[in-house]
Amino acid sequence: MTRRRLDDVDRAIVNRLSQDARTSNRQIAAELGVTEGTVRARVKRMEEKKQIRITAFTNxxxxxxxxxxxxxxxxxxxxxxxxxxxxxxxxxxxxxxxxxxxxxxxxxxxxxxxxxxxxxxxxxxxxxxxxxxxxxxxxxxxxxxxxxxxxxxxx
Structure with missing residues (x-):
C-alpha cells in the first residue's frame, strides 16, 4: 500500500479544521480559493485513509x-x-x-x-x-x- 502525502491544500484544510473543526467546507473553500466540492472530497479522502479524524475533546x-x-x-x-x-x-x-x-x-x-x-x-x-x-x-x-x-x- 502506497501512502499518499498531504499536499499544500490538504495541509491548509487540516490546519483550518484543527483551529475549529466546525468550520464549514464552504468557508474553508472560500479562504483557500478552491471549490466546496474540493474541500469535501479531500476531507473525505483523508478520513478514509485515516490521515485525519475529526472529533471533539474536553477542555x-x-x-x-x-x-x-x-x-x-x-x-x-x-x-x-x-x-x-x-x-x-x-x-x-x-x-x-x-x-x-x-x-x-x-x-x-x-x-x-x-x-x-x-x-x-x-x-x-x-x-x-x-x-x-x-x-x-x-x-x-x-x-x-x-x-x-x-x-x-x-x-
Missing amino acids: IDRFRDVCLAYIWVEVERTSQVREVARKMATIRELGFVGEMLGRSDILAITMVRDHEHLAEFVYGQISSIPGVRRTESTLGVNFVKHDYRMARIVQ
Whole structure:
C-alpha cells in the first residue's frame, strides 16, 4: 500500500479544521480559493485513509477536580518494553502510552483526582504488570500552554 502525502491544500484544510473543526467546507473553500466540492472530497479522502479524524475533546483547563498525571515506567528487560506498553495500552484510564528513549522506557498519561488516587492507580494497575521494575509519577499543577490539537492524549 502506497501512502499518499498531504499536499499544500490538504495541509491548509487540516490546519483550518484543527483551529475549529466546525468550520464549514464552504468557508474553508472560500479562504483557500478552491471549490466546496474540493474541500469535501479531500476531507473525505483523508478520513478514509485515516490521515485525519475529526472529533471533539474536553477542555482540561475547565476541570477543577482532576490533575494530569505522568507515569514514567522502567521495565526489567529491554525485550519486555513493547509487551508491557501493549498491556498498559489496554487500561481504559490511560489516554497516552508511548515507548520512550532515555531514562524511562514508557510514559503513560492519565487524569486523577489527587495524589492518593494516583498512588492507588499506579499500585493497582501499573505496578502489577509483569516486567514493570519501577515507576515514577508526577502531577501537573499549572498548565501554561495547552494546545487542543494535542488533547487526544488525555481524552
